[in-house]
Amino acid sequence: MVIEKICCLGAGYVGGPTCSVIALKCPDITVTVCDKSEDRIKQWNSDKLPIYEPGLDDVVKTCRGRNLFFSTDIAKGIQEADLIFISVNTPTKIVGNGKGRAADLKYVESAARMIADLATSNKIVVEKSTVPVKAAEIIMKILRANTKPGVDYQILSNPEFLAEGTAIVDLIEADRVLIGGEETPEGQKAIQELCWVYEHWIPAKNILTTNTWSSELSKLAANAFLAQRISSINSLTAVCEATGADVAEVAKAVGRDSRIGPKFLEASIGFGGSCFQKDILNLIYLSECLHLPEVAAYWQQVLSLNEFQKTRFTRKVIESLFNTVTDKNIAILGFSFKKNTGDTRESPAIHVSKTLLDEGAKLHIYDPKVEPEQIYYELTGTYVKTEHENIKKCVEIHDTAYSAVTGAHAIVLCTEWDEFKELNFNKIYEVMMKPAYLFDGRKILDHEALQRIGFHVQTIGKRLARTGSIRAQGSLTMP
Ligand SMILES: NC(=O)c1ccc[n+]([C@@H]2O[C@H](COP(=O)([O-])OP(=O)(O)OC[C@H]3O[C@@H](n4cnc5c(N)ncnc54)[C@H](O)[C@@H]3O)[C@@H](O)[C@H]2O)c1
Ligand SMILES: O=c1ccn([C@@H]2O[C@H](COP(=O)(O)OP(=O)(O)O[C@H]3O[C@H](CO)[C@@H](O)[C@H](O)[C@H]3O)[C@@H](O)[C@H]2O)c(=O)[nH]1
Numbered sequence: 001m002v003i004e005k006i007c008c009l010g011a012g013y014v015g016g017p018t019c020s021v022i023a024l025k026c027p028d029i030t031v032t033v034c035d036k037s038e039d040r041i042k043q044w045n046s047d048k049l050p051i052y053e054p055g056l057d058d059v060v061k062t063c064r065g066r067n068l069f070f071s072t073d074i075a076k077g078i079q080e081a082d083l084i085f086i087s088v089n090t091p092t093k094i095v096g097n098g099k100g101r102a103a104d105l106k107y108v109e110s111a112a113r114m115i116a117d118l119a120t121s122n123k124i125v126v127e128k129s130t131v132p133v134k135a136a137e138i139i140m141k142i143l144r145a146n147t148k149p150g151v152d153y154q155i156l157s158n159p160e161f162l163a164e165g166t167a168i169v170d171l172i173e174a175d176r177v178l179i180g181g182e183e184t185p186e187g188q189k190a191i192q193e194l195c196w197v198y199e200h201w202i203p204a205k206n207i208l209t210t211n212t213w214s215s216e217l218s219k220l221a222a223n224a225f226l227a228q229r230i231s232s233i234n235s236l237t238a239v240c241e242a243t244g245a246d247v248a249e250v251a252k253a254v255g256r257d258s259r260i261g262p263k264f265l266e267a268s269i270g271f272g273g274s275c276f277q278k279d280i281l282n283l284i285y286l287s288e289c290l291h292l293p294e295v296a297a298y299w300q301q302v303l304s305l306n307e308f309q310k311t312r313f314t315r316k317v318i319e320s321l322f323n324t325v326t327d328k329n330i331a332i333l334g335f336s337f338k339k340n341t342g343d344t345r346e347s348p349a350i351h352v353s354k355t356l357l358d359e360g361a362k363l364h365i366y367d368p369k370v371e372p373e374q375i376y377y378e379l380t381g382t383y384v385k386t387e388h389e390n391i392k393k394c395v396e397i398h399d400t401a402y403s404a405v406t407g408a409h410a411i412v413l414c415t416e417w418d419e420f421k422e423l424n425f426n427k428i429y430e431v432m433m434k435p436a437y438l439f440d441g442r443k444i445l446d447h448e449a450l451q452r453i454g455f456h457v458q459t460i461g462k463r464l465a466r467t468g469s470i471r472a473q474g475s476l477t478m479p
Contacts, residue, residue: 001122003029003197007081009111011035011044011070013051013167013274013343014128014160015087020059021171023068025201032069034077044070052342052369055168075118083124083194086111086139087160090129092278101285103132103278112139116146119153124190126156130223130275132282133216136180154190156181157212159219164273165340177207180215220283224299227276229264231305237267237461238312247461248443267461269352269414269441270310272337274345277303310351313460317352317412317439318359320458326360329433331408333401334415334442335367335375342369348441349414350378353395356412363395366404368417372397402428410437416444429453 006022008015011033023031035041043050049060060068071077078084088107093099108129115125125143127136136155143153157180162170177198181187191209198207210218233251240247247267255262271277280299287296318325337347344350353363357379365375375397376388398404401420405411405428413420421444429436438450440459447457447464457464 001082001124001193003082003124003193005029005081006031006083006085006197007077008033008085008087008128009035009074009077009114010085010087010089010107010129011037011040011050012087012089013053013164014162015085016044016049016051017053017056017059017162017167018087018128018160018171019085020056020063020068021168022197023063023066024059025172026197027067029197030067030069031063032071032077032081034071034074036072036074038072041070041072052340053164053167054340059168074114078115078118078123079120081123083126083197084115085126085128085158087128090131090278092281098285101281101288103130103135103282103285105131105135105138108135109138109142112142113146115153116143119151120148121150122152124154124156124193126158126194127216128158128160130159130219130279130282131157131216132286133213133220135216136212152186154181154186155212156187156190156194157215158194159215161219161222164343165338172201174202174206177202178210178215178218179207180210180212183211220279220286223276223279224283224302226264227271227280227306228299228302230266230268230271231302231309233265233267234270234309234460235305237309240461241463244463250461267443268309268348269313269460270306270348272345272347272349274343277306277346310348311355313348313439313441314352314355316458317356317410320437320439320456321410324359325356325409328361328409329407330356330361330363331401331404331411332363332365333367333404333411333413333420334417335365335370335378336415339415339417340369342367342371342374344370344374344378347378347414352412352414352441353379357391357394361394364398364404364408365395366398366401367415368419402431406431407433408436409433410439412439412441413445414441416442420444425450425453425455429455 006029008019015033019031019033040050049056086108088111090103090108093102093104125139136157140155159178179191179194181191195207236250237247251265254260255265280303284296284299332349332353335347335349336342336344376391377383380387380391401423436455438455438457443459447459450457
């Protein structure tokens, strides 16, 4: 089979950018991205795309209407396609068996059932969503139990490794593409067909093929390893603050060992995003189901350390502000889980903001890409506007960082947006309450320069020397 038409179920952070890049690099293939959400598809077809991702607008503008289409007509998409990506969400279960840990596969299952109902010709079905090991078996069972005469399915696993904020570059210059399939001649043929799609721009040596279960597990393993590095360096921040070591210096020295490498060793207030926690919980649940409590406990510690880090940082803020933030104005700079995305899922800024609100603070939040409604949603758990009225009494969303910090007792920097490095802190110091506190949760500012201006500065993994101009009002170190 030559792949002429691809359909993708799920027009989210993965389906949208991935298929846009496939359309860009494969002008001979027609790509249709389908979603059951009319609103989302309307946005993909508008000038304001539903997600912010550097470079995405240009790719979509080049291909949309040419060989890239966004549609709610799932039936047509499925029927016409030779190959179907399943890129639906796989959140952590919130009820029932395995709640709080297992992945909820209801959207994957419903996508498989739609394909089974609607397909009238052979399909290669590709699991792109992140799933527990053996999830492809569920898709296989549903499809093969409902096969119509003359329709044959091959199921592949092709996990996605893009990171938000760098998705387009990650897709175009992928370190590797991973494709798992059945160890049968038909399975191997399907793998080769998907390889052919990627070979339009990915060197063949960077396309790894495995069996289905290795592919599924590799995705969980990659995220677990990445998150483990962050928890490892974050665990040392507490040691640095207590001893006078500087975590940036430690990370540099450790990362120079070519066996360890320098990437993903940035200490922070903790990792966020929709993937790390969810996928490690998934791995923990899998380990428990396989009666491997030691393995489960090992990965659980990566998550526990992350919670500890978020709590430790927030406690530091409160303790420094004389152990009370009641009625104090706190400016929160950055609300997304990392720079260059408007995504707030599991953002550490949510933990910081909720804790400060519980302690009675008034928050002034600024983020260059997160919509106010999204911030209110994260703080209330609902998009119902009338339910936001209460929180609006203590949370104000600002259009600029300067407006957010005016009259603030403290600034808490939660996301490493580049524009925060360019702020005029002399001007900011003037408009803040005194003593003026600044907590840099991302280690991106020039702390010595801030101290010279007069700020009381605290950061992660480094005990800052008190300069002459500083009259320390709170404890500078964590217990
Ligand atoms: N966000 C990332 O950076 C990232 C990276 C790699 C892998 N992943 C994985 O990819 C998957 C998708 O993640 P995401 O962030 O794109 O999720 P998302 O929530 O942004 O998008 C999922 C979309 O699927 C749609 N959908 C659900 N069921 C559907 C159905 N039956 N038919 C059509 N559309 C349907 C939803 O309406 C939603 O728009 C998850 O498994 C995630 O773990 C995410
Ligand atoms: O040294 C670091 C690197 C990252 N982070 C934080 O870790 C979180 C996740 O960052 P990142 O991994 O860059 O973004 P994600 O979009 O969550 O991407 C991860 O999760 C995706 C979904 O599975 C995978 O595809 C990617 O490969 C994997 O990097 C963010 O809060 C970052 O601020 C740190 O604190 N220190």
